[in-house]
Amino acid sequence: MRKNNSKLNNGCLNIFKFLEYLYNNSADYETVYNLFKNDILQGNEVYDDKKLNNLVQVVLNKYINALRIFGVKIKKEKHKFILESSLYSIPCSDNDIKALSILSEASSKLPDSSINKNISDLLSNIMLRLDNQSRSALNAAIGNYDFSFYFTNIKDQIEQCRKYCNDSVILEIAYINKRKEEKCKCQPKDIRYTTKTAFLCGYDIIKKENIEIAIPNIISIGVNPRRTTPYDNVTTIVFKLKGRLAKTYQLKTNEKLDSKTEDTMVIINTGEPRDKLFARLMRYADLCEIISPKYIRDDMEDMINEALNNYGND
Amino acid sequence: MKKFMETNIVTHNLMSFSGFKSLLIFSMLVEGPKTYEEIKERIENNEYMKETISIDSIRIYMNSLKKIGCEIQRTHQGRTVKYYISSHPYELKITDKQAKSIIKVFKAISKSIELSDFMALHDFFCNISKYIQNEDLKAEIIKLSPVSNINMEMIKELMQYTRNKTEITVLYNAKNSGKKKEITINADKMNIRNGKLYLCGFNSEYNNYGEFLVKYIIKIIRININTPELKIPEFKVIYKYYRTDNTPFELLNSEKIVEQNDSFLIVEIKSYDKFAVTQRILSLSNKCKVISPNDFKDEIIACLKRMKEGYIEKK
Numbered sequence: 001m002r003k004n005n006s007k008l009n010n011g012c013l014n015i016f017k018f019l020e021y022l023y024n025n026s027a028d029y030e031t032v033y034n035l036f037k038n039d040i041l042q043g044n045e046v047y048d049d050k051k052l053n054n055l056v057q058v059v060l061n062k063y064i065n066a067l068r069i070f071g072v073k074i075k076k077e078k079h080k081f082i083l084e085s086s087l088y089s090i091p092c093s094d095n096d097i098k099a100l101s102i103l104s105e106a107s108s109k110l111p112d113s114s115i116n117k118n119i120s121d122l123l124s125n126i127m128l129r130l131d132n133q134s135r136s137a138l139n140a141a142i143g144n145y146d147f148s149f150y151f152t153n154i155k156d157q158i159e160q161c162r163k164y165c166n167d168s169v170i171l172e173i174a175y176i177n178k179r180k181e182e183k184c185k186c187q188p189k190d191i192r193y194t195t196k197t198a199f200l201c202g203y204d205i206i207k208k209e210n211i212e213i214a215i216p217n218i219i220s221i222g223v224n225p226r227r228t229t230p231y232d233n234v235t236t237i238v239f240k241l242k243g244r245l246a247k248t249y250q251l252k253t254n255e256k257l258d259s260k261t262e263d264t265m266v267i268i269n270t271g272e273p274r275d276k277l278f279a280r281l282m283r284y285a286d287l288c289e290i291i292s293p294k295y296i297r298d299d300m301e302d303m304i305n306e307a308l309n310n311y312g313n314d
Numbered sequence: 315m316k317k318f319m320e321t322n323i324v325t326h327n328l329m330s331f332s333g334f335k336s337l338l339i340f341s342m343l344v345e346g347p348k349t350y351e352e353i354k355e356r357i358e359n360n361e362y363m364k365e366t367i368s369i370d371s372i373r374i375y376m377n378s379l380k381k382i383g384c385e386i387q388r389t390h391q392g393r394t395v396k397y398y399i400s401s402h403p404y405e406l407k408i409t410d411k412q413a414k415s416i417i418k419v420f421k422a423i424s425k426s427i428e429l430s431d432f433m434a435l436h437d438f439f440c441n442i443s444k445y446i447q448n449e450d451l452k453a454e455i456i457k458l459s460p461v462s463n464i465n466m467e468m469i470k471e472l473m474q475y476t477r478n479k480t481e482i483t484v485l486y487n488a489k490n491s492g493k494k495k496e497i498t499i500n501a502d503k504m505n506i507r508n509g510k511l512y513l514c515g516f517n518s519e520y521n522n523y524g525e526f527l528v529k530y531i532i533k534i535i536r537i538n539i540n541t542p543e544l545k546i547p548e549f550k551v552i553y554k555y556y557r558t559d560n561t562p563f564e565l566l567n568s569e570k571i572v573e574q575n576d577s578f579l580i581v582e583i584k585s586y587d588k589f590a591v592t593q594r595i596l597s598l599s600n601k602c603k604v605i606s607p608n609d610f611k612d613e614i615i616a617c618l619k620r621m622k623e624g625y626i627e628k629k
Contacts, residue, residue, distance in 0.1 A: 009371075011332025012378035016340075016403075020382070023404050065329035069362055070337045087337065087404060088344050091441075099438030102431055103416065106423045118415035125406055147423060176559040193422030196562040214561040248489040283593045286620040301625040306600035308618045310556075311611070 014039055015063055019087060022074065027081040036060050083128060090126070092134035100126065101141040109147040110193060111155035112162055154198065157215050161200045164188045164223065170205070172222035175213050186211060201273070209235035212273040234271040238291040241265045245287040266291065278303060334362065339375050340384070340399070347389045347396035406445045413451040420458055425564075429461075429504050429511070433469065436461045460511045464529050471534060472513055475501040481518070483536040486526060496535060499526065502546070502586060514587060516546045523549075523586040546586050552605040553595060555579040566594065580605070592617070 017035055021027035036059045037052065047055060064081075067074060073084035100123060107119035127135055164171055165188045174183050186202035192212060193199075199212040238258060241249050246265040251257060258266040269277060278300060281288050290297040338357055342348050348356075350369045357367050376397065380386055383403040389396050420435065427435075436459035446452040456462060461469060475482050483498045499515035505525065506512070512525040523546060555563060556578050563579060565571065573580035585591050588610075595602055595614055604611040 007374055007377045008381055009332055009336070009374050009378045011330050012336035012375050013382060015330065015333035015336050016379070016382040020403060059330070062328070062330040063333050066331075066333040066337065069329055070334060070341075072337075088341060090406060093437065093441070095434040095437040096441060098431070098434040102423070102427065102435065103419055107415065107419045110419065110422060112418075114411075115415045115418055118409075118412045119419060122408060122412045122416075129406055147426075178558040193418065194425065194564070196564045214559065216560040216562065247492070279597045279599065282596045282599045285592075285596055285617050286624055289624045297625065301622070303600050304618055304621050304625065307602070308615065308622065310600065310603040311615050 010039060018063060022081060022083040029079045032081060086129045089131040090129045092130050097138050097141050100138055102145050104142050105145040106147045111158045154215050158191060158198050161215060162191055165190055170224040174219040175217045210271050210273050237269045237296055239267055239281060240289050240291055242287045245284055336375055340379060343397060343399040347398040349394055349396050408442060408446045410448050410451060413446050413455060432459050432461050435459055460506050460509050473504060476503050481538040482534055484534050485532040487530040487532055525587060549585055549588050549591060551583050551591050551610055553581055554603045554605055555581055556601050558601060
């Protein structure tokens with residue numbers, strides 16, 4: 001075998017280029033054949049096609065044998081070489097196996113094919129790099145968790161909403177809220193999953209705020225095919241915390257501190273969906289008060305009044 | 315290959331020796347720092363090679379490994395120079411899409427898995443973080459689990475005490491007062507709420523049941539083995555939940571539905587922790603009404619009135 005130059009070894013370059021194709025799952029027969037053919041043709045000798053073909057085959061087999069004798073398993077499937085075991089293995093603890101089986105099982109039950117594919121690809125890439133013992137342990141562990149209760153009855157709606165998120169369209173959504181039908185015009189962004197259901201997260205372009213609509217509450221969706229540029233002009237809500245909460249509160253990732261005294265803390269919250277924020281601030285009881293904007297402060301006051309009205313003359 | 319299977323003898327006709335040597339040198343340098351002499355010795359003693367190699371040739375192989383993308387580092391041990399591969403192109407790479415999918419799946423299941431599962435996932439996240447290229451996603455994944463930044467050994471110890479309902483005294487960093495103080499707790503259970511890990515139990519000093527953020531527990535000072543078993547009073551509340559839309563109601567572990575129809579649910583919640591029950595009721599806000607006990611219902615009404623006053627005063 002010829003050398004590229006005095007400082008490089010062609011055999012080394014070839015075997016690792018071959019490995020690169022194998023790791024990237026792109027080692028189709030033609031690509032690999034060309035790799036070794038080009039190497040042979042770098043010499044001055046001239047071969048007829050048959051001789052060249054035989055020579056490439058011989059050289060290729062020598063490299064495959066080198067990998068096999070070293071312990072790397074390769075199989076040939078549909079005109080492609082497939083890597084079955086890695087050149088090296090990564091450490092894998094019992095906790096790693098447990099975590100991988102949880103992620104694998106849970107993602108397979110989420111009705112989102114892209115999440116499923118991403119986790120499945122990751123699992124294959126990790127599996128490839130495990131030693132035999134860890135690989136068997138992981139294969140045995142997958143299936144130990146049951147997340148089958150997830151979203152089976154709204155699977156199709158979730159998949160449809162996910163497509164809308166990818167398409168960057170404007171949606172006109174009719175949905176149920178407080179026993180009434182409401183409408184909104186929004187740019188869908190993402191799907192959020194909780195234990196019991198999934199939410200379509202988006203930006204309400206009329207109210208200029210982020211919203212989350214539980215997918216089972218959606219009555220109908222009209223699609224405006226106009227592609228949109230992302231909106232980022234979300235509502236900022238300022239609230240005040242008092243007493244012990246002001247001393248112990250930890251800012252969330254979407255929050256900034258406006259001001260702080262010994263007993264108060266004023267916080268600027270940006271982009272948190274209102275229903276979620278209201279439920280959180282209600283938990284803080286009288287140690288929290290929304291300052292601005294006024295219409296959101298009024299909404300919070302209405303919510304407190306409605307909660308009180310539930311008790312009537314009690 | 316058939317001959318090799320029978321005799322275990324490798325010839326130049328059977329395999330690429332330069333390819334095989336490259337694989338040997340690569341694996342040795344991935345394994346850890348090696349001197350040229352150590353590499354030479356391992357190659358010369360390899361059962362399939364049994365041929366000499368010069369140090370100059372080893373240098374050429376190492377240059378070739380650099381060419382294919384291996385990062386080869388030098389390390390000095392006294393006057394000895396050793397080489398190792400710190401990174402290579404065949405390492406596991408976790409793409410942004412894969413990292414984001416991990417985060418999504420984790421958030422979807424985080425309310426339905428157990429503490430030991432969180433611990434396993436956290437361990438896994440720490441181990442794989444080095445394969446994530448995007449620094450923001452790397453940071454997010456490491457902090458994802460409620461057990462991040464908490465001493466795992468202490469969590470295991472606390473889990474043991476909650477199983478046996480043991481009374482323990484801990485040094486606690488009380489953020490409220492800004493002081494470190496000793497708290498004695500009859501450890502009842504570990505609880506994850508809003509992405510935070512709590513130790514729940516009866517505090518004999520204040521004679522109440524409470525939740526203590528585990529991340530603020532500095533250390534366990536004493537284990538009070540001979541403490542008589544405490545009969546902690548359980549707090550039971552019945553409330554009505556108004557169904558105003560099609561969102562499935564998320565029942566807590568401490569809750570059960572005692573009656574339901576199309577417009578409402580009657581839910582019973584049992585807990586030792588009155589504060590947690592109050593928070594649950596308030597978070598359900600206008601969708602909920604406490605039915606019993608009356609004194610608790612009055613407390614909720616009084617709390618809502620105080621909240622209302624806060625808004626009226628400013629008008």
